[in-house]
Amino acid sequence: MVLFEYEGKIILKDHHLPVLQSFVVDNAVAARNAAEKLNTKVVLKAQIMGGKRGKRGLIKVADTPENAELIAQEIFNRKDIPEAPITEIMIEPAVEIEKEYYIATMVDRSSKKILVMFSAEGGIEIEEVARQTPEAIEKLYLNFIDPIYPFKFFPMISQFGIEGKPKLLLSEIIMKLVQCSKEEDLILAEINPFIFTKSGEAWVLDAKIQIDEGAQYRHPIQKSFHSINKNLGYHELKAKDADLAYVQLSGDIGMISCGAGLSMATCDIIEKFGGKAANFLDVGGGASPQKVESALNILFSQTHIRGILINVFGGITRGEEVAKGIITALKLNPDHVPIVVRLIGTNDQEGVAMLAAAGIDAFTEMEPAVKRILEVLK
Amino acid sequence: MAILISESTRILVQGITGHQGQFHTKAMLDYGTKIVAGVSPGHQGENIHGIPVFDSIIEAKDNFVIDATIIFVPGPFVKAAALEAIEAGIKLVVIITEHVPIWDTGWIIERASQLGVTIIGPNCPGLISPGRAKLGIIPGHICRPGSVGIISRSGTLTYEVIQQLTKVGIGQSTCIGIGGDPIHGIGFIEALELFEKDPNTISIVLIGEIGGDEEERVADYIEQSMTKPIIAYIAGQSAPPGKQMGHAGAIIGINSGTAKSKIDALRAVGVTVAEIPSEIPQFLMKNCNNEIYH
Numbered sequence: 001m002v003l004f005e006y007e008g009k010i011i012l013k014d015h016h017l018p019v020l021q022s023f024v025v026d027n028a029v030a031a032r033n034a035a036e037k038l039n040t041k042v043v044l045k046a047q048i049m050g051g052k053r054g055k056r057g058l059i060k061v062a063d064t065p066e067n068a069e070l071i072a073q074e075i076f077n078r079k080d081i082p083e084a085p086i087t088e089i090m091i092e093p094a095v096e097i098e099k100e101y102y103i104a105t106m107v108d109r110s111s112k113k114i115l116v117m118f119s120a121e122g123g124i125e126i127e128e129v130a131r132q133t134p135e136a137i138e139k140l141y142l143n144f145i146d147p148i149y150p151f152k153f154f155p156m157i158s159q160f161g162i163e164g165k166p167k168l169l170l171s172e173i174i175m176k177l178v179q180c181s182k183e184e185d186l187i188l189a190e191i192n193p194f195i196f197t198k199s200g201e202a203w204v205l206d207a208k209i210q211i212d213e214g215a216q217y218r219h220p221i222q223k224s225f226h227s228i229n230k231n232l233g234y235h236e237l238k239a240k241d242a243d244l245a246y247v248q249l250s251g252d253i254g255m256i257s258c259g260a261g262l263s264m265a266t267c268d269i270i271e272k273f274g275g276k277a278a279n280f281l282d283v284g285g286g287a288s289p290q291k292v293e294s295a296l297n298i299l300f301s302q303t304h305i306r307g308i309l310i311n312v313f314g315g316i317t318r319g320e321e322v323a324k325g326i327i328t329a330l331k332l333n334p335d336h337v338p339i340v341v342r343l344i345g346t347n348d349q350e351g352v353a354m355l356a357a358a359g360i361d362a363f364t365e366m367e368p369a370v371k372r373i374l375e376v377l378k
Numbered sequence: 379m380a381i382l383i384s385e386s387t388r389i390l391v392q393g394i395t396g397h398q399g400q401f402h403t404k405a406m407l408d409y410g411t412k413i414v415a416g417v418s419p420g421h422q423g424e425n426i427h428g429i430p431v432f433d434s435i436i437e438a439k440d441n442f443v444i445d446a447t448i449i450f451v452p453g454p455f456v457k458a459a460a461l462e463a464i465e466a467g468i469k470l471v472v473i474i475t476e477h478v479p480i481w482d483t484g485w486i487i488e489r490a491s492q493l494g495v496t497i498i499g500p501n502c503p504g505l506i507s508p509g510r511a512k513l514g515i516i517p518g519h520i521c522r523p524g525s526v527g528i529i530s531r532s533g534t535l536t537y538e539v540i541q542q543l544t545k546v547g548i549g550q551s552t553c554i555g556i557g558g559d560p561i562h563g564i565g566f567i568e569a570l571e572l573f574e575k576d577p578n579t580i581s582i583v584l585i586g587e588i589g590g591d592e593e594e595r596v597a598d599y600i601e602q603s604m605t606k607p608i609i610a611y612i613a614g615q616s617a618p619p620g621k622q623m624g625h626a627g628a629i630i631g632i633n634s635g636t637a638k639s640k641i642d643a644l645r646a647v648g649v650t651v652a653e654i655p656s657e658i659p660q661f662l663m664k665n666c667n668n669e670i671y672h
Binding site for chain 1: 398401402453454476477478479480481482484485487488489492503515516517520530531532533534535536537538541558560561585587588590591592595611613614615616617618621622623624625626627628632637653654655656
């Protein structure tokens with residue numbers, strides 16, 4: 001889960017990284033007020049998940065409060081971008097950049113270690129740099145268990161000819177970033193750029209922070225961040241409330257399964273056989289009738305879905321529970337689109353019998369069930 | 379023979395008094411698994427399906443020899459439970475739990491590595507050696523003893539594949555679920571290494587999915603070190619980039635982790651990759667002789 005810049009900066013500030021004073025506004029007049037309070041040239045930054053904000057005119061400088069209001073309104077009015085509508089703009093004082101650096105820390109799945117990255121070429125397209133001149137990014141792998149000290153980062157900073165006070169300061173910053181990641185359970189923390197100003201100040205200018213949803217229980221403040229739900233579409237939000245793993249796709253065949261791998265495979269097979277799934281939906285293990293019912297309701301509410309395939313292989317999930325949920329949902333939605341059910345595993349006989357009594361002939365095998373829903377929808 | 383567990387492996391269940399712990403303890407016992415004790419802090423002296431419960435692993439070990447443990451505790455408590463097992467000297471730890479914080483998983487795996495302990499999972503269905511023992515939640519009745527080794531990142535998709543093999547008389551030596559998280563203990567490479575050495579395994583089925591580069595790295599390993607035939611299936615060919623598809627580890631990144639990248643890498647080293655699960659038994663029958671039937 002990637003956070004908005006201002007949310008990420010809240011976390012970094014909490015961990016003593018230097019973050020500029022800022023305001024987050026949701027209307028143009030507030031933008032003017034913020035610029036007045038800051039009493040200097042300001043930068044307005046649209047708070048969106050996507051990148052390349054500068055190139056897309058979503059980061060702009062305003063030298064007066066009146067201009068700040070105009071620019072803010074222009075940004076809020078933007079309709080030509082996938083992230084529209086923009087609902088929040090972060091306003092910071094403009095600073096004169098002397099030097100830029102790239103600093104990132106992430107939990108690296110290949111090495112199973114903490115990966116720290118540093119470059120003296122910050123602020124630019126870091127993916128371009130990684131692709132074309134990978135040697136411009138220094139990497140260091142750290143253990144989870146070992147304590148972290150600034151001296152660990154001296155070699156990677158020295159590689160760029162940086163010595164003395166700047167090296168000490170940068171090493172402290174990197175250490176704080178790693179420490180912050182550890183304490184906040186961050187999967188990724190990227191500062192691009194970290195800057196020195198002409199007057200010798202040091203600031204985090206932009207931050208991309210990815211939190212670990214599995215660790216949210218121990219970070220209550222993260223639960224309040226808007227970005228958590230901003231990423232999600234209407235049905236994805238409903239599914240989240242019903243504790244279902246759900247991703248909106250572009251097809252017209254609704255899909256419900258149990259288990260992420262099986263759910264993905266079901267979507268794949270629908271496509272292989274010539275159809276397209278409307279969604280990925282994993283009810284998880286041991287699903288209750290209510291959960292199955294909620295899943296079906298979410299799909300029934302989408303008028304573009306012409307048919308639904310339910311593919312359950314029950315381990316801890318029980319056939320009769322799944323059948324109950326399906327039957328209830330169908331009763332509540334008598335004009336429903338065609339449904340094909342495949343049910344196998346724990347208590348499948350019981351579930352199949354219940355479905356048969358309700359007029360549904362459940363399949364035992366997956367691929368024939370997929371073929372059937374495609375046939376029915378021809 | 380099989381890998382990692384057998385009918386004589388003595389097993390501890392951590393979180394035995396919870397709903398999942400109780401349910402799966404019974405299923406494992408019914409399958410013939412040698413569960414000797416359970417741990418659930420505060421429940422010392424209780425008895426779950428005939429298995430004595432202790433407050434801690436030290437107390438359980440005072441009474442029983444323990445070769446392996448399986449953890450059913452909720453995410454927030456997994457790190458403590460796993461570290462307790464690792465530091466008590468238990469050499470195989472299976473973590474079934476999903477939603478373990480990634481920084482906790484990293485710590486667990488590192489500590490295990492320091493002390494020579496094998497971790498399986500987290501967020502996995504565990505393993506089963508059909509006809510002998512199961513240390514996990516894979517339904518026993520869908521399996522059949524045989525000589526195909528299965529390694530998978532998935533849970534129910536693994537059951538699907540097992541069922542398709544069993545249906546046509548192709549049995550399994552050991553099935554291992556390595557889990558759906560981005561960081562996990564035993565991986566494809568370690569499992570392949572074990573299967574390559576196992577005289578009872580004739581061929582291997584590898585079930586992968588989008589996210590990360592483990593399938594690409596295992597392709598390199600296969601080229602250098604594997605002689606036994608491998609059939610693969612990769613889930614997520616239709617997944618959009620940037621979206622987490624259920625599993626924390628199932629997400630296509632900016633330049634990596636697509637199903638195509640994995641399929642290409644595996645095919646390039648001679649692995650047969652099935653387009654749909656039902657092709658797996660067909661390919662096994664083609665690539666191996668009748669020894670795979672049991």
